[in-house]
Amino acid sequence: MATLVCLLLVIGLLFVSVLLMVLSLLLPPSRNAPRCPACSARVSYTQFRQNRCGRCGSPLVSQGTRTQE
Numbered sequence: 001m002a003t004l005v006c007l008l009l010v011i012g013l014l015f016v017s018v019l020l021m022v023l024s025l026l027l028p029p030s031r032n033a034p035r036c037p038a039c040s041a042r043v044s045y046t047q048f049r050q051n052r053c054g055r056c057g058s059p060l061v062s063q064g065t066r067t068q069e
Helices: 002-026 045-050
Strands: none
Touching: none
16 A cells, blocks of 8 residues: 555656646746847747757857856
8 A cells, every 4th residue: 555655656746747847848938038149039948958049040158158057
């Protein structure tokens, strides 16, 4: 019985984490989101990690000046 409860708890936590990840991808970028230097569009976290603007495709940060956080 305890094994079943633990298994259901793990499955529930996994479901909640996947749901939160999907919601964060569907929501628009926040007000303090980084902006593209070329077209001033707000970029999402995924676009920032890929270093490409979703609107114009220009690089967001030149590779030489990118800093580790």
